[in-house]
Amino acid sequence: MTGPWLNVWTLCHVGRGAIMRGMSTQQTTIHFSAELGDWIARSLAAGHASSDIVEALVAQQFDGSIAAQLIAAIARAQHAGLPLPSGSLTVDMPMPADVIATAAASPRFGNGPILTTTDRDVRVLSRMEAPAIVVLESVLSADECDALIELARPRLTPSTTVDPSTGFDMVSGNRTSEGMFFRLEENPLVARLDRRISALMRMPVENGEGLQVLRYAEGARSAPHFDFLMPNNAANQASIARSGQRVSTLVIYLNDVRGGGDTVFPELGFGVAPRRGNAVYFEYCDARNQLDARTLHAGAQVTAGEKWVVTKWMRQRRFVPAGMGGGVDMTGRM
Ligand SMILES: O=C(O)CCC(=O)C(=O)O
Numbered sequence: 001m002t003g004p005w006l007n008v009w010t011l012c013h014v015g016r017g018a019i020m021r022g023m024s025t026q027q028t029t030i031h032f033s034a035e036l037g038d039w040i041a042r043s044l045a046a047g048h049a050s051s052d053i054v055e056a057l058v059a060q061q062f063d064g065s066i067a068a069q070l071i072a073a074i075a076r077a078q079h080a081g082l083p084l085p086s087g088s089l090t091v092d093m094p095m096p097a098d099v100i101a102t103a104a105a106s107p108r109f110g111n112g113p114i115l116t117t118t119d120r121d122v123r124v125l126s127r128m129e130a131p132a133i134v135v136l137e138s139v140l141s142a143d144e145c146d147a148l149i150e151l152a153r154p155r156l157t158p159s160t161t162v163d164p165s166t167g168f169d170m171v172s173g174n175r176t177s178e179g180m181f182f183r184l185e186e187n188p189l190v191a192r193l194d195r196r197i198s199a200l201m202r203m204p205v206e207n208g209e210g211l212q213v214l215r216y217a218e219g220a221r222s223a224p225h226f227d228f229l230m231p232n233n234a235a236n237q238a239s240i241a242r243s244g245q246r247v248s249t250l251v252i253y254l255n256d257v258r259g260g261g262d263t264v265f266p267e268l269g270f271g272v273a274p275r276r277g278n279a280v281y282f283e284y285c286d287a288r289n290q291l292d293a294r295t296l297h298a299g300a301q302v303t304a305g306e307k308w309v310v311t312k313w314m315r316q317r318r319f320v321p322a323g324m325g326g327g328v329d330m331t332g333r334m
């Protein structure tokens with residue numbers, strides 16, 4: 001067990017070993033100090049959003065999903081006028097990955113300067129080891145970028161996020177972009193890209209969520225977020241039970257942005273400037289289901305022009321969307 005992101009709560013777990021049949025979560029008791037409970041209660045009472053409190057705790061090396069569940073429990077008790085939880089709390093943690101067939105050792109990404117995919121060689125521009133972040137050149141051709149934009153443009157709708165404490169979908173003031181999802185392999189171009197990206201990310205095509213295209217107009221940005229799902233609401237728990245946790249992300253830039261729009265990792269002081277066809281890959285869920293909070297990231301404000309990206313998220317198992325529509329969105333998002 002190494003890495004600064006392995007936090008005190010993780011070490012305090014008293015695992016009860018109660019793996020629920022058919023679900024990929026495990027009930028675990030966590031212990032927390034009275035000071036921490038008071039601080040969360042005061043922050044909520046002062047009107048701070050749950051997501052801001054989670055981010056503040058994650059910045060101090062707390063596990064994001066445990067923080068979110070603790071905050072949600074305190075918020076529920078405040079709301080219902082019940083005594084606040086103190087001392088310990090039982091939370092749902094993702095099930096250990098050793099029981100999940102497709103989980104691979106981390107990092108999953110290939111070595112060497114050039115990565116061979118189904119139909120295109122991709123050059124590595126730079127890599128970070130922990131967390132694994134890789135910047136890639138020319139994952140898509142200029143023609144493929146343009147074609148994706150034109151297919152996506154008529155289907156864009158305002159981007160939504162899921163409120164981490166309620167699980168309800170809402171249009172977020174933090175995420176001032178528009179987006180759409182392609183279904184997996186829904187047309188020949190998308191099918192070719194799904195296969196290429198799956199080879200690059202070293203995960204089966206069927207583990208991928210459908211490609212998501214986002215458009216940021218001038219002035220737009222996305223707030224710092226995690227791509228893994230917080231297992232603290234019923235919708236995310238159901239999604240994790242169906243398909244496992246998200247493990248890795250590939251963000252491909254579809255145009256050259258005139259100003260701003262870097263993908264930034266505030267915990268790492270690291271940023272990637274958008275360039276048409278290039279991409280940034282990162283992973284955040286290792287073979288033991290530890291989620292890496294250092295992968296907190298954001299789309300910096302676009303200061304001139306517009307920004308288009310296409311994103312692929314990989315799951316631990318075959319991706320099974322919710323219901324027929326399969327609405328899949330970002331962070332804490334299904
Ligand atoms: O727009 C970006 O640079 C980041 C996009 C992103 O975080 C995502 O699609 O999950």
Ligand SMILES: [Fe+2]
Pocket residue numbers: 225226227297330
């Ligand atoms: Fe993201």
